[in-house]
Amino acid sequence: MPDGHNRPRGAAVDTTPRLTPLPEDGWAPSTRELLTPIARDRDGRVANVFTTLVRHPELFRRFLPFGGYLLRDGRLPARTRELLILRTAYNTGAGYEWGRHVPLARAAAVTDEEIRRVAAGPDAAGWAPADAWLLRAADELHRGASLSTATWSALAADHDEAQLIEITMLVGQYHMVAFFLNSAGTRLDPGYELHTLPATVGREHPAAPAAQHPAPPSVGRLAGRNVLVIGAGTRPSEDSAAPVGNGRAVAVLAAREGAAVACADISSPAAAATAALVGEEGGRAVTVSGDATDPDQSSAMIAEARCGLGALDAIVVNVGIGLGTGLADTSAQEWEQVMAVNLRAPFLAAKYGLPALADGGAIVFVGSVAGLRAATNSPAYDSSKAGLFGLVRHVAKEGAPRGIRANLVVPGLIDTPMGREASAGRASRTASFTRIPLGRQGTAWEVAEAVTFLLSDHASYITGQSLVVDGGLSVV
Numbered sequence: 001m002p003d004g005h006n007r008p009r010g011a012a013v014d015t016t017p018r019l020t021p022l023p024e025d026g027w028a029p030s031t032r033e034l035l036t037p038i039a040r041d042r043d044g045r046v047a048n049v050f051t052t053l054v055r056h057p058e059l060f061r062r063f064l065p066f067g068g069y070l071l072r073d074g075r076l077p078a079r080t081r082e083l084l085i086l087r088t089a090y091n092t093g094a095g096y097e098w099g100r101h102v103p104l105a106r107a108a109a110v111t112d113e114e115i116r117r118v119a120a121g122p123d124a125a126g127w128a129p130a131d132a133w134l135l136r137a138a139d140e141l142h143r144g145a146s147l148s149t150a151t152w153s154a155l156a157a158d159h160d161e162a163q164l165i166e167i168t169m170l171v172g173q174y175h176m177v178a179f180f181l182n183s184a185g186t187r188l189d190p191g192y193e194l195h196t197l198p199a200t201v202g203r204e205h206p207a208a209p210a211a212q213h214p215a216p217p218s219v220g221r222l223a224g225r226n227v228l229v230i231g232a233g234t235r236p237s238e239d240s241a242a243p244v245g246n247g248r249a250v251a252v253l254a255a256r257e258g259a260a261v262a263c264a265d266i267s268s269p270a271a272a273a274t275a276a277l278v279g280e281e282g283g284r285a286v287t288v289s290g291d292a293t294d295p296d297q298s299s300a301m302i303a304e305a306r307c308g309l310g311a312l313d314a315i316v317v318n319v320g321i322g323l324g325t326g327l328a329d330t331s332a333q334e335w336e337q338v339m340a341v342n343l344r345a346p347f348l349a350a351k352y353g354l355p356a357l358a359d360g361g362a363i364v365f366v367g368s369v370a371g372l373r374a375a376t377n378s379p380a381y382d383s384s385k386a387g388l389f390g391l392v393r394h395v396a397k398e399g400a401p402r403g404i405r406a407n408l409v410v411p412g413l414i415d416t417p418m419g420r421e422a423s424a425g426r427a428s429r430t431a432s433f434t435r436i437p438l439g440r441q442g443t444a445w446e447v448a449e450a451v452t453f454l455l456s457d458h459a460s461y462i463t464g465q466s467l468v469v470d471g472g473l474s475v476v
């Protein structure tokens with residue numbers, strides 16, 4: 001039954017449960033007796049899986065000893081058991097199973113990096129061969145209900161007969177439980193919701209339609225992701241009431257959505273200020289500085305960010321400048337400077353970033369409506385921003401085999417220090433707003449929303465595209 005278990009995931013966690021847990025104040029004495037042996041969660045509750053399954057008391061009574069044996073008294077080392085369970089939870093889209101077993105895996109010395117890597121599968125770089133065989137076993141049982149000769153032999157080198165039996169039965173048991181949890185729509189218990197199931201797009205079954213792998217819901221759209229923002233600072237402004245810039249808003253919103261953020265900028269103080277804001281959101285931040293137009297520095301910033309965060313799931317390239325006025329008053333040097341920041345830096349970030357990104361990652365470039373129309377007085381700016389449309393298509397093509405998506409966000413008139421500077425020479429800043437169908441400038445937060453969406457699994461089937469955030473400016 002190849003791929004037979006790749007059913008839609010949404011019903012498992014996103015909808016009203018089809019079967020609700022029995023509330024404790026309504027437990028009959030026989031129910032209470034059945035649930036008494038279960039260890040309670042820290043908040044004193046019995047986990048939803050049990051208080052739901054107990055709706056079938058006879059089955060529950062027989063299920064419990066087997067499940068309890070596998071979990072507590074089986075012959076497999078705890079780490080082996082948890083790797084098999086996490087991979088099965090991932091394969092079956094069982095968010096409940098995943099969420100409950102992340103803490104158990106940690107307790108069994110599976111590192112957070114390994115937990116993330118479970119989603120990337122047995123062939124991901126970094127696994128010890130014995131661990132890779134375990135994940136492969138879980139995959140083969142999931143897809144074909146049997147172990148290949150190679151996998152059986154490899155496992156037999158480390159496990160005795162009883163353990164081999166237990167591996168197959170454990171994976172089977174957790175499939176069975178996943179079927180129940182996914183069908184009943186059992187919700188994760190309080191305190192476990194942060195451990196969200198990683199997305200599957202482009203990893204396990206690259207040829208499978210993405211519609212079969214809708215993004216799992218999470219408390220934050222970027223929960224657990226490691227995001228590098230290049231150009232994360234905001235340019236200095238004399239206006240004390242100046243709004244936040246696009247890069248800073250992206251970094252802060254990414255943190256708000258659950259990401260750890262590497263804030264990279266040519267200006268260390270600007271990067272550090274953004275990192276401090278990320279920290280205020282409760283996010284983990286690292287600061288990286290360097291010139292994104294320089295190949296060595298670009299490559300070093302990406303390596304530092306990856307090292308500082310432990311892994312890299314996404315890169316946002318926000319750097320951008322505008323120089324020159326008209327063809328006559330744009331020097332060749334200004335042209336080169338603009339091209340370096342607006343086009344070479346994104347190219348370098350993609351060149352060095354793609355190999356550094358985890359499979360299934362995402363890149364977002366920040367362009368401009370100036371790439372769609374002659375929107376500014378700077379031919380260099382307009383041309384460089386037009387170039388990003390070509391670059392993003394190419395990056396999408398090269399990233400796709402590893403499930404890495406690349407997209408372009410195209411802001412219109414945005415109220416940022418950069419936007420204010422760009423329109424400072426005009427007699428009236430607000431006069432141009434009348435051309436915008438929505439009648440106002442955008443904010444950096446509105447740009448950041450688009451970036452966050454494209455980074456997240458909510459955009460899992462979108463790559464090589466541009467998303468225009470301009471209040472309708474470019475369509476009239």
Ligand SMILES: NC(=O)c1ccc[n+]([C@@H]2O[C@H](COP(=O)([O-])OP(=O)(O)OC[C@H]3O[C@@H](n4cnc5c(N)ncnc54)[C@H](O)[C@@H]3O)[C@@H](O)[C@H]2O)c1
Nearest residue numbers: 231233234235245246247266291292319320368414416419
């Ligand atoms: N504000 C707008 O109206 C508007 C409109 C359309 C597009 N955009 C685009 O948005 C992006 C910038 O938005 P912002 O508000 O964050 O601008 P910003 O200038 O405030 O921030 C950009 C950051 O990038 C950094 N940077 C510049 N060159 C760098 C380099 N070589 N290496 C590393 N860091 C470098 C700067 O120090 C700065 O902190 C640009 O790509 C711009 O073209 C802005």
